[in-house]
Every structure is written in C-alpha cells, then in structure tokens.
Amino acid sequence: MQWSPGEVIVHQEVWSDRVWAARPLVVAEDSPDRLLLWLPKGTRRKVPMTPPERVDPGDRTARIIGLLERGDWVHVDHVWDVSCLWILRPATWHAVWISWLPSGEQFGWYINLQRPFRRTSIGIESMDLALDVVAEPDLTWSWKDDDEFDQILSRGIFDGETGQRVREEAAAVISRLEGNEAPFNEPWPQWRPDPAWPTPELLPGWDDPSP
Template identity: 40%
Template sequence: QPGVPWSVWLFWEPGWRFKNWYVNLEEPLVRWAGGVDSEDHFLDIDVRPDRSWYWRDEDEFAQAQRDGLMPPETAERVRTAGRAALEAIAAWEPPFSEGWPAWRPDESWAVPSLPEGWDRTPAHVSS
C-alpha cells in the first residue's frame, strides 16, 4: 500500500495449503520509471491462519543496530511501524481479511521474464 512502511506477502505449502502471511517491515515503496524500490528493515512478523503471530529476525534486527546499519531513531521508527502492523493484524484489517489465502493464479498465465536492467537503481539507469 502506498506510504505504508511494510508489505504483506503470502506463502503456501505444496498443494496450495495456506501457510502464513509475512509482514515485511521496510521503507515505503517508491515508484520510478524502472519499477518499485524499497529498503528492508530486517524485522518481520509471521502471521498464522489462526491469527497468532510472532516477530521474525529479531536477531538480525539487533545485529544491524550493533553494526551501525540502523541508527537508534530508525530502529524506533521500525518498531513503531511493527506495532502499527500488529494493530492491523489484531483488527483483522485488509489484506488479512480479504480472502487472499484462497487466491490462485489464472492457469493461462505464463511466468513473466524480467526486463533488461531490472536490477539497476534509478541512479544507474541512463535516460
């Protein structure tokens, strides 16, 4: 969602058995001519079908702070975003409430190929 400091991913087991939602705490997405960019913030939330949840990668989040990759004010902003995500989970707001576990891709869809330069940032793409 535009401006939201997390994205929600869904995972399935073989046979389309829904496994979990994965809340990835990150910088809000930034659109540009070549795609969409974001920056991961290490800390994540795993949400099970029974609505239980737990923090993921707290060790990586702590290590990033110790290594100077994340200043204290950014870490606090990430924790605040995580608490906001937990409020959305507790209220069972979209996308959790929208039936996504039952979603299936159209069988006629082909796997798309990545365009040339997909891995380049805006600063590295010539106009």
C-alpha cells in the same frame, strides 16, 4: 506510471547506491490505494553474496551485516520456494505477503518491514529493513530476524530514527493482526492468480540502481 495485470516488473532493493537484491514479479492489480504483485514458486531472483576474494562467514546474519557494513557484494541466483501475493500500499513501511502450499492450502502471512516503495521505469524500489513478522493462517504470530535487526541497529547500520520507525510500524501491523483487521480478515486465502501469467524473469536494467 501504471501497470496492467499480467505485466512483469522488477522489485529492486537498493543500499549504498547499489542494487542489493532484485526479483521479478507479475502485476495482479495496480490502483491508487494498493499494488498487488504475484511471486510464484520457481521465480529466480538475485541476492547479495560475499565476493569470492573474501572468506564467507557461513552464518547468514553475519554475512548480511558484513555486506551492509562494507557496502560491497556480488549477486547470485536464488530460486523462490513458495508462491505468494504481495499487498503493498503507498507510503507504508511494510508489505503483507500471503503464501500458499503447492496444494493451494494457505501457508501463512508474512509482514516484511521495508522502506516505502517508489516507482521506477522497470518496477519498484524499496529496501528490506531486516525485521519481519510471521503469522500462521490462524493469525498466531512470531518475530523473524529480530536478533539480526537488533545487531544492525547496535552497529549503526540503520540509524535510530529508522529503527524507531520500523518498530512503530511493526506494532501497528501486529495490532491489526491481533484484531483480525484488514487485510487479515479479507478473503485473500481464496485468491488465485490468472493461470495464463508466466513465471516472471528479470528485465534488463535490474542491476541499475536508478532506472
């Protein structure tokens, strides 16, 4: 299955055979070696939340860990607050996001550690693996959610093999970042979406874990 620029697809995150989160994206490019997806500011997505019959811990990390451990959650709406382009490559354990301020100025880079994506009838499926790397436009970087990742590993939610694979992937991407290698040395900050592309909306079946 291959998509054309401007088509809307759904990115599903799946955990314990249930959709964990879902968001619509606009296809910018679909080729054998990469998939580019546009996520504009104002896009509405679905995120997991504590069921109303339980007391929510209030703390985001505690909430995420509790939901992953229990394997039950409800979905609530969340509006995306920054426009970004996702750069994904087949069989890789991360995605690179580049984002922009409303002025058009580059906001920064975001390396999202995740399971390799697979194509579905409505889009792609993967699963966020908690650990992230955030970089400024000048490529100075820092960890994000590393404490959450360590807690998830220590509680056995992710197995040791997954933890090792994520750390290896992060180290490899950071090496490219520090070496100013692709995609960080490419002209992505000057990239712009087609102004005719819509703000995407979720497609029917977004909550089906095996479309």
